[in-house]
Amino acid sequence: MKTISLTIDDKKIAAREGENLLWAALDNGIYIPNLCALRDKSEPSASCRLCFVEVEGYSQPVTACTEPVREGMVVNTKGAKALRLARAGLELLLASHPVDCAHCLANRSCELQKIAAHLRIRLKSKHFRKILRELPIDDSHPQITYDPNKCVLCGRCVWMCRYKGAGVLGFAHRGFERVVTTFGDEPLGESKCLDCGECVSVCPTGALVFKDEKKA
Numbered sequence: 001m002k003t004i005s006l007t008i009d010d011k012k013i014a015a016r017e018g019e020n021l022l023w024a025a026l027d028n029g030i031y032i033p034n035l036c037a038l039r040d041k042s043e044p045s046a047s048c049r050l051c052f053v054e055v056e057g058y059s060q061p062v063t064a065c066t067e068p069v070r071e072g073m074v075v076n077t078k079g080a081k082a083l084r085l086a087r088a089g090l091e092l093l094l095a096s097h098p099v100d101c102a103h104c105l106a107n108r109s110c111e112l113q114k115i116a117a118h119l120r121i122r123l124k125s126k127h128f129r130k131i132l133r134e135l136p137i138d139d140s141h142p143q144i145t146y147d148p149n150k151c152v153l154c155g156r157c158v159w160m161c162r163y164k165g166a167g168v169l170g171f172a173h174r175g176f177e178r179v180v181t182t183f184g185d186e187p188l189g190e191s192k193c194l195d196c197g198e199c200v201s202v203c204p205t206g207a208l209v210f211k212d213e214k215k216a
């Protein structure tokens with residue numbers, strides 16, 4: 001595949017023509033917040049709305065996970081408009097996320113912590129009114145605990161379960177009621193789960209964790 005060159009944050013980089021800007025940036029040590037993108041997934045869902053960047057010649061920020069790189073492209077990951085959108089997106093997520101990091105198995109590996117630090121947002125941000133759902137935790141699986149309260153609905157686990165697992169995970173309901181669950185809402189331990197753990201490996205928060213084990 002042809003190699004092209006572009007500039008991100010004043011750094012000239014090389015990338016494969018047609019690849020998404022998000023991966024080109026990350027592969028060159030330039031961090032752009034992201035929660036829903038997966039490299040194996042060719043069609044990005046672009047649902048988390050955290051990967052906004054500004055591109056020279058564009059009137060509005062774009063999501064880096066959906067933007068293909070182009071020869072001579074000039075990108076700014078730190079523009080005020082892009083940061084404002086990303087910060088608002090993160091604060092909305094945090095408004096419905098229980099922030100109790102000290103008691104979470106994903107502490108220090110949680111993507112929300114990383115993104116909050118990058119965007120300089122307090123995890124206990126008071127920008128939006130906090131509304132927590134208090135859904136029951138599914139502890140039925142022998143190796144995996146699923147806490148839907150910590151789920152950010154990025155959809156990574158749903159996609160990965162279909163791609164590498166048995167396809168037992170899916171979305172149910174709409175709006176604020178939306179949740180990742182199993183077919184028929186049966187407990188994970190009673191589902192056709194293959195125990196592959198791929199869902200845990202891609203979960204960016206402490207929603208899906210291996211029992212008694214720190215996330216990698």
Ligand code: FES
Binds near residue numbers: 045049066
């Ligand atoms: S990573 Fe781009 S919208 Fe989620």
